[in-house]
Every structure is written in structure tokens, then in C-alpha cells.
Amino acid sequence: xxxxxxxxxxxxxxxxxxxxxxxxxxxxxxxxxxxxxxxxxxxxxxxxxxxxxxxxxxxxxxxxxxxxxxxxxxxxxxxxxxxxxxxxxxxxxxxxxxxxxxxxxxxxxxxxxxxxxxxxxxxxxxxxxxxxxxxxxxxxxxxxxxxxxxxxxxxxxxxxxxxxxxxxxxxxxxxxxxxxxxxxxxxxxxxxxxxxxxxxxxxxxxxxxxxxxxxxxxxxxxxxxxxxxxxxxxxxxxxxxxxxxxxxxxxxxxxxxxxxxxxxxxxxxxxxxxxxxxxxxxxxxxxxxxxxxxxxxxxxxxxxxxxxxxxxxxxx
Amino acid sequence: xxxxxxxxxxxxxxxxxxxxxxxxxxxxxxxxxxxxxxxxxxxxxxxxxxxxxxxxxxxxxxxxxxxxxxxxxxxxxxxxxxxxxxxxxxxxxxxxxxxxxxxxxxxxxxxxxxxxxxxxxxxxxxxxxxxxxxxxxxxxxxxxxxxxxxxxxxxxxxxxxxxxxxxxxxxxxxxxxxxxxxxxxxxxxxxxxxxxxxxxxxxxxxxxxxxxxxxxxxxxxxxxxxxxxxxxxxxxxxxxxxxxxxxxxxxxxxxxxxxxxxxxxxxxxxxxxxxxxxxxxxxxxxxxxxxxxxxxxxxxxxxxxxxxxxxxxxxx
Numbered sequence: 250x251x252x253x254x255x256x257x258x259x260x261x262x263x264x265x266x267x268x269x270x271x272x273x274x275x276x277x278x279x280x281x282x283x284x285x286x287x288x289x290x291x292x293x294x295x296x297x298x299x300x301x302x303x304x305x306x307x308x309x310x311x312x313x314x315x316x317x318x319x320x321x322x323x324x325x326x327x328x329x330x331x332x333x334x335x336x337x338x339x340x341x342x343x344x345x346x347x348x349x350x351x352x353x354x355x356x357x358x359x360x361x362x363x364x365x366x367x368x369x370x371x372x373x374x375x376x377x378x379x380x381x382x383x384x385x386x387x388x389x390x391x392x393x394x395x396x397x398x399x400x401x402x403x404x405x406x407x408x409x410x411x412x413x414x415x416x417x418x419x420x421x422x423x424x425x426x427x428x429x430x431x432x433x434x435x436x437x438x439x440x441x442x443x444x445x446x447x448x449x450x451x452x453x454x455x456x457x458x459x460x461x462x463x464x465x466x467x468x469x470x471x472x473x474x475x476x477x478x479x480x481x482x483x484x485x486x487x488x489x490x491x492x493x494x495x496x497x498x499x500x501x502x503x504x505x506x507x508x509x510x511x512x513x514x515x516x517x518x519x520x521x522x523x524x525x526x527x528x529x530x531x532x533x534x535x536x537x538x539x540x541x542x543x544x545x546x547x548x549x550x551x552x553x554x555x556x557x558x559x560x561x562x563x564x565x
Numbered sequence: 566x567x568x569x570x571x572x573x574x575x576x577x578x579x580x581x582x583x584x585x586x587x588x589x590x591x592x593x594x595x596x597x598x599x600x601x602x603x604x605x606x607x608x609x610x611x612x613x614x615x616x617x618x619x620x621x622x623x624x625x626x627x628x629x630x631x632x633x634x635x636x637x638x639x640x641x642x643x644x645x646x647x648x649x650x651x652x653x654x655x656x657x658x659x660x661x662x663x664x665x666x667x668x669x670x671x672x673x674x675x676x677x678x679x680x681x682x683x684x685x686x687x688x689x690x691x692x693x694x695x696x697x698x699x700x701x702x703x704x705x706x707x708x709x710x711x712x713x714x715x716x717x718x719x720x721x722x723x724x725x726x727x728x729x730x731x732x733x734x735x736x737x738x739x740x741x742x743x744x745x746x747x748x749x750x751x752x753x754x755x756x757x758x759x760x761x762x763x764x765x766x767x768x769x770x771x772x773x774x775x776x777x778x779x780x781x782x783x784x785x786x787x788x789x790x791x792x793x794x795x796x797x798x799x800x801x802x803x804x805x806x807x808x809x810x811x812x813x814x815x816x817x818x819x820x821x822x823x824x825x826x827x828x829x830x831x832x833x834x835x836x837x838x839x840x841x842x843x844x845x846x847x848x849x850x851x852x853x854x855x856x857x858x859x860x861x862x863x864x865x866x867x868x869x870x871x872x873x874x875x876x877x878x879x880x881x
Contacts, residue, residue: 279868283866283868286866287864287866290863507861508857508858508861511858511860511861512860512861514867515856515870519840519843519871519874520839522875523836524832524835526880527880530880541827544830545823545824545827550599550602551834552598552599555831555834558835559835559839559842563879564839565842
């Protein structure tokens with residue numbers, strides 16, 4: 250049986266191999282994705298994001314246990330955009346999830362970029378497709394941080410939970426506008442800490458404010474605020490229930506999300522491919538280095554340098 | 566006098582207008598950049614980044630006062646990648662800087678994305694060039710957050726200060742690997758709070774660890790750890806001194822940074838331009854929408870869709 254058949258038959262080793270191929274961007278990786286693509290789009294994709302230290306790993310750990318108790322196969326893709334320059338610093342985090350390591354119905358994979366920007370987002374989306382095709386449902390996509398990349402990654406999900414924790418500096422300031430826009434559920438974790446009530450009240454206030462703002466606002470679901478203490482498994486059963494019910498009642502929003510996801514995947518793959526081809530065709534051998542030197546030394550501005558390439562390709 | 570002449574003569578209104586042109590991506594914006602480009606690269610660019618709530622605005626506010634006391638013109642570009650979906654949520658933060666609003670030797674500008682990813686990073690780089698050409702020195706580029714985009718923006722700087730604050734959750738976990746790599750100076754702000762010593766010790770430990778790690782490590786300057794209480798102006802004079810001395814002694818690193826910056830600017834402008842032209846040429850009128858629909862409905866995978874475009878452009 251070839252890799253794709255084994256993957257779709259639920260062979261975890263074939264799945265792991267396919268994800269590695271995507272991460273390493275080897276020949277054949279795209280063929281695997283092409284083959285599985287028609288078999289994807291069936292699983293619920295659950296995004297979990299929030300600042301470092303909010304207890305996302307513990308929470309995901311508990312979620313795994315709850316989904317397993319319902320006999321669902323569950324996959325986790327843990328993504329850390331900001332560890333780009335170290336290549337995989339989050340592995341320590343994952344150690345806690347090892348209690349599920351021997352359960353063949355649980356698949357956990359950490360991903361970090363190896364080089365270029367945008368590549369991680371693409372690879373994470375591809376990995377979600379592979380888990381989906383392999384029958385994992387839900388697929389959890391966990392990101393660390395609250396920057397633009399995390400938002401992009403989270404947008405790949407059908408349901409997005411934003412994890413907050415009481416007392417991390419100026420709570421409300423930390424919840425950036427972009428996060429507000431993508432959150433379907435707010436999860437106050439470590440809710441037994443002092444400050445949980447204040448955080449909930451601040452969040453409520455912020456959501457009311459957002460409700461009242463007219464500019465560009467689409468009518469939409471107002472995110473619920475839930476409380477958990479993941480390490481003691483408190484509130485997690487209710488969270489799973491709220492995720493289910495959100496997923497079931499959000500068909501229109503889900504379709505819109507999937508369209509947005511399709512667009513951002515298309516554009517990022519297109520951009521990677523075009524830049525790669527442009528370099529090969531218009532700036533072969535030392536041409537690329539020379540161009541960069543000229544810009545660095547302020548002899549050519551980057552716009553003029555780009556225009557030259559575009560003209561050379563006959564695309565101006 | 567035309568806009569570029571007025572800008573280079575130090576007219577703040579011309580400068581503000583040019584930055585708006587860049588933000589709005591209007592015709593003529595690129596011409597302005599082309600014209601000023603040979604006059605850039607002279608100012609020290611100082612990056613200030615760190616998590617929300619660390620007191621970056623207060624610190625930058627104090628830095629302005631110190632540079633003004635030395636009679637330097639100072640420009641600030643405040644960038645918030647995560648407010649992409651709201652379009653300018655950080656303005657509240659800037660209010661505190663208004664004490665300098667009447668000083669013509671101080672120029673402060675907030676920027677947030679209006680739409681596509683990557684655009685903000687490009688616009689911020691362009692704005693730094695404009696301030697540089699207008700004679701502001703230093704130019705401070707302040708970012709909110711610690712994600713990949715903030716790292717990209719900070720990399721545009723000659724000197725990068727990472728602002729931390731005691732007691733924000735798991736301190737060390739919050740300092741992501743990428744931030745470690747770009748930091749030239751660590752600034753523990755609000756250093757009068759409990760936990761400042763522990764944070765400094767944790768940082769020291771982490772830096773020692775990094776020193777000992779072999780994999781991919783280039784010999785480099787070990788970041789200094791400084792302490793400030795910005796609201797009381799404590800430690801800020803020393804910070805300014807350390808920034809100066811880092812800048813003066815880091816010539817080789819600076820040249821390398823400027824080369825990296827040239828490369829990332831070139832690639833991001835190239836990518837924007839190629840994708841734009843590809844859409845016009847290969848997917849005119851409803852072709853683009855149709856392609857996205859096909860991917861969203863899983864009838865075509867994104868790789869195949871991209872390949873079609875590349876072939877149509879004669880670039881395969």
C-alpha cells in the first residue's frame with residue numbers, strides 16, 4: 250500500500266511521515282496533498298490560542314481526555330510561529346501531553362518554521378488536511394501567542410477558543426483587536442485565581458463595546474465566556490459541550506471561514522511559487538545576491554529592483 | 566517645492582502626507598520612496614518591542630525626552646500588527662505621547678494594517694526611510710507583541726530593545742526563542758515591582774544556556790540586561806547610553822542586519838507585485854472568485870489551482 254492509502258487507513262506512522270514531507274517541503278509532498286484533498290473537509294477543526302502561560306497545553310490535554318471518553322479520534326497540531334529562528338522550541342511543552350502517547354487514537358504533532366515566513370502557516374494548514382483525511386475528528390490546532398500569525402493560523406479553524414488567564418498584566422490591553430474578531434469562545438483558564446471575576450467583567454465590557462460599534466461590524470455570534478481550571482479538569486466538560494453546540498449552529502459562519510481559508514491558502518502558495526520561479530528565471534546564479542547588495546548599499550531602491558524582475562519576466 | 570523637497574527640508578506636514586500615501590498605497594507613493602531612497606540609511610533605527618502591558622509607550626516617551634535634551638530630532642513609528650482587523654486600535658496608547666505633540670523636532674506616527682498581511686511590515690519599513698530622509702535620528706520603531714510579525718518589524722532596526730516586566734505569568738516561557746535571537750538589549754521595565762530580580766536571574770540563565778548551545782549558533786554579542794522605571798525616569802539615561810555604545814560597536818552586525826532587511830523588503834515587495842500581476846493576467850474578472858470557490862468546496866486543491874496560474878503566465 251502506498252503512503253496515501255496507509256494514511257487514509259489510519260496508519261499513524263504514514264501520517265507522521267507525510268507531515269514530515271510537508272515540513273521539509275520535499276518532492277512528492279504536494280502529490281500526497283493533492284491525493285488526500287478530496288477526502289478532507291469533514292472534521293471539525295478547533296483552534297486554541299492565547300498568550301504564553303495561559304495553560305493552553307494543559308487545557309488541550311484535558312480536551313483530549315474528554316474526546317477520547319466519547320471514543321473520538323483526536324489530532325493536535327501545535328504551532329509556534331515565534332520559534333521560527335530556533336526550530337522547535339516548544340517541544341518541552343508537549344511533554345505533558347505524553348500521557349496520551351501510547352493511545353493510537355490520539356495524534357500530536359508540534360510544528361515550527363524552518364526558514365521563510367508564511368511557510369509555517371501553509372504547512373500547518375496542510376497538516377490539518379492530512380489529519381482530517383486520516384479520520385481524526387476533531388483536529389485541534391494550537392498556537393502560542395497572540396500576534397498576526399497566530400491569528401492567521403487560528404482562522405483555519407471552524408471554532409476558535411481564545412484562552413486567557415487572570416492577572417497577566419493589563420488584561421484588556423493584552424486582548425488585541427484581531428483576537429477579538431476571531432474568538433468564538435473565550436476561555437478563562439486558571440479561573441480559581443484572584444482576578445477571574447474582574448477579567449470576565451472586563452471581557453463583557455469589551456464585548457458590549459464591540460456590539461455597539463457600527464463601523465464595519467457584521468452581525469455575528471457574540472462569543473461566550475467560559476471558565477476552566479484545566480489542571481483539575483473543572484469546566485472542561487462544559488467547554489466541550491459549548492464547542493459542539495457552537496459548531497452545530499454556526500454553519501453559515503463556517504462556510505465563510507472555509508472560503509477565507511481557501512483564499513489565504515491559495516494566495517500564500519501562489520506567492521511562494523511565483524517568487525521562487527521569478528528568482529530562478531530573472532535572477533539566476535549571483536544575480537539575486539547582487540540585487541540584495543545593491544539595495545543594502547542604497548544604490549537601488551527595492552521598488553526599482555522589483556520592477557526590473559517583473560519586466561524581465563514579461564509581467565509588467 | 567514638491568513633496569519630496571519639503572519632506573527633506575524637514576516639513577512635518579509633507580512627511581505625514583508621504584506616510585499616508587504609503588499606507589494608502591496610492592499612485593505616486595513609490596515615486597516618493599524612490600526619490601528619497603539615496604538619502605536614507607543615515608539614522609540610527611531603534612526597535613522597541615515586548616508584550617502588551619510592559620510599558621513600552623511610557624519608555625518611548627522617556628526616550629524622546631532624553632534625545633530631545635541632547636537636541637536630536639526623534640521620530641517614532643508605532644506598529645501594531647495584531648490590530649489588523651480593526652484598523653488602528655492603538656491610538657489610545659499614543660495619547661500619552663502627546664506631551665511632545667507641540668515639539669516640531671518630534672514626529673510620532675501609529676500604523677496598523679489595512680488588509681493584507683505583509684503590507685504593514687513593508688509600510689513600516691517605508692515610513693522609517695521617510696523619517697530617515699527627513700533627518701530624524703534616531704528613528705524608533707515600536708511594536709506591540711512578541712509574534713513573528715513583531716520580530717520581522719524589529720529586524721528592520723539597528724538596535725533592538727526587548728521590554729519585559731516582572732510578574733507577567735511564566736516569565737521565561739513568554740520570552741520566545743525568536744525574541745531572544747533579535748534582542749540586543751533586554752530592558753526590565755517597572756523594575757521596582759516584586760519579581761524583577763527573579764526575572765533578571767531567569768534571563769541570565771537563559772542567556773547562558775543560549776551561549777552554550779552549539780546548534781546553529783553564531784558567535785555574537787550577548788545582550789545586556791538593563792532595568793528601568795520609565796514612569797519615574799529611572800534608568801533611562803543609562804539606557805540611552807547603552808544604546809549609543811551598542812550602536813557604535815556593532816558595525817559588522819549592523820551591516821548584516823541591513824543586508825537582511827534589504828532582502829526581506831525586496832522579497833515582500835516582489836511577492837506583492839507578482840501576486841497582483843498574476844491575478845490581473847491569469848484570473849481576470851470572475852476567475853479569481855471561481856478559483857477560491859473551487860478550493861473551498863474541495864473540488865480543486867490549492868496546489869493544482871496555483872499550478873494552473875503559473876502555467877498560464879508561462880512561468881512553469
